[in-house]
Amino acid sequence: MDVSDLIDPLNPAQREAVSAPLGHALVLAGAGSGKTRVLTHRAAWLVRVEGATPWNLLAVTFTNKAAAEMRGRIEERLGISRSGLWVGTFHGLSHRLLRLHWQEAGLPQGFQILDSEDQRRLVKRIMRDLELDENRWPVRQLQGFINARKDAGERAEDLDSADPYTGQMARVYAAYEQACRSAGVVDFAELMLRTVEMLQNHLELLGHYRRRFRHVLVDEFQDTNGIQYEWLKLLAGPESDVFIVGDDDQSIYGWRGARVENLERFRKDYSNTRVLRLEQNYRSTRTILDAANTLIARNSDRLGKKLWTEGEAGEPIALYAAFNEQDEARFVVERLMAMVDEQGLARSDIAILYRSNAQSRTFEEALMARRVPYRVYGGLRFFERAEIKDALAYLRLMANRDDSAALERIINTPTRGIGNRTVETLRIAARDQGISLWAAARGLVTHGGGLPARAGNALRAFLDLIDGLAADTAGASLPECMETMLTRTGLRAHLGKDGSERAQDKLENLDELITAAGNFEQDNTAEAEMEPLTAFLAHAALEAGEGQAGAWEDCVQLMTLHSAKGLEFPVVFLAGLEEGLFPHRMSVEEPGRLEEERRLAYVGITRARQQLLISYAERRRLHGRDDFAIASRFIRELPPALVDEVRARFSVTGPTAAGTGPGEGAATATEAEFGLGERVQHSRFGEGIVLDCEGNGPNARIQVNFNSAGTKWLVAAYANLERI
DNA sequence: AATCCCTTTATTTTT
């Protein structure tokens, strides 16, 4: 059998992983070590060498993008398409299982999925019903609590209600679950938990899948949470082999429940696990890898891994100490423009990475001022836009009248005379009778019940509108159905009624929704059994779409470090490396959280192929306040020999520029003597803090804020300042 | 029902 196409392109470590004998394997794959290739080749190997069929494989990822890529590459290696291969995200696969076995799962056939925003609205609704003070019990906190409990596999009744605090939250959890049940909806965490419970309670199903999935492959294992680990342990039975790939050094989602310990746990739970390491890196220069290795070596409890390359040392890492965030942006943009103009680099080869989203603004302004095309990743996704969610809420209600969350969203959008009073009456009736809002409305309209005539008429008109739409669009195609809905509900007219640009955007988004519905293909067995509308709504919830349009243009890429994971760029600007910002002040206290910040820095550094440029600002305007900052400890943790300090503000000539490490070399004597923020003593003005330095040599001036004498510029040579 | 004004809050995010 010729498997040279699977084996030849691999290095020895990759080869060992791909062709490992059957059994469990844990592949510790460093950044840029070819883990996706190993995973896909392993899948193909199992079929072509070990005699598995695609039907025997289960491949799990975290994002839809990764799932699509893996499916494509496995099918390519196998020369097949549309086989019985199950590749998907944890949530996508759970969804599929629940659709196939909705009865066993105790769900209505047309159940729908709540996204985070839907969930938050619902939790808020519940808390108002329970008359909880939202200041004492923030909604987001309750939402986080519920999700965290579900991620740990716990139901409300599993919680310790003796503790008053937990007890109160458990009450909300229970009421929320009840509301989800009666509306026939599930949230993201519920997809996982419900699947686990279903398999535990239906051993015949469990046995079936365990017999089927002889080979389970998992990507990004360091990102799994408690329930995902349980899910895997269930589906991979005693006869199955589990092949997992992960990198403890790239675990950056601990704050949302990911458990790096699952890597170790796996090794204990699955006996005879073969542990393999992929340490050869094909992405970055030696300089970049050395920097990354040195930085991450400071973390404790690592599984241990050291990246190496056969490639060139490459450019040193550039470090720029900016005066403020605008100077930082100016430096970044001027540098990248020079690279594009002089080295012929594509703009899309350049990324600006930062710790928090708020930092993007300054870069956007600088880029815009110089007319450099750019793209900011993150932000609102297509299916999360308000107008799209309004439209989807109508569709959800058409598919399932009991979806009270959807009803609440659009019952008075556009305004149709159903105000808060009326809706409140509905809520009370629904709660008292234990029925959905729709059923309550139906009851009030048909039997009367204290509604003013005008409200009753408006409510009847609404009920008739939805019923009429559902009846008239039965059998219509999805786009036709949407078109009818948008017109008859008045939603389109409502959204477009002021002719503003914003309104125009919304109308265009609605058109795009219709297009998306037209392009939507039901492509798997579970969905084939579903109503097209139900399938489309699930698709909208599970795959929220792209963040920003404009990807076709050759754009500079702006994103947070978190969203950069998994990507690579020839040139990376890592901005805002300041204490308090990165590492973030909220994470510096706890050692564990600080180490996660360090891993984030490691992820950022290892995104760069050729060149890495790091910057920080000595003062930064944040929340309307100008603050002084000192360079991030992560800068100090890099090997000085690999870092070239750029001092664009001062044209430095002469022998003082000869050194190399940060803090010397290009830095002037003055700067070496007095760091920003340092406390100094002056013979006349007393104590003060160094704010700024300018110039070098005998002309150097230094700005000091004195406790009593105020802020002054002094000539360093004459000032005779003493460090305190 | 729309508008204004005040308070609050500001890390990271996929499903």
Place this chain on the structure above:
DNA sequence: TAAAGGGATT
């Protein structure tokens, strides 16, 4: 600073 949400006002 600035954005978003909530409450009160018109």
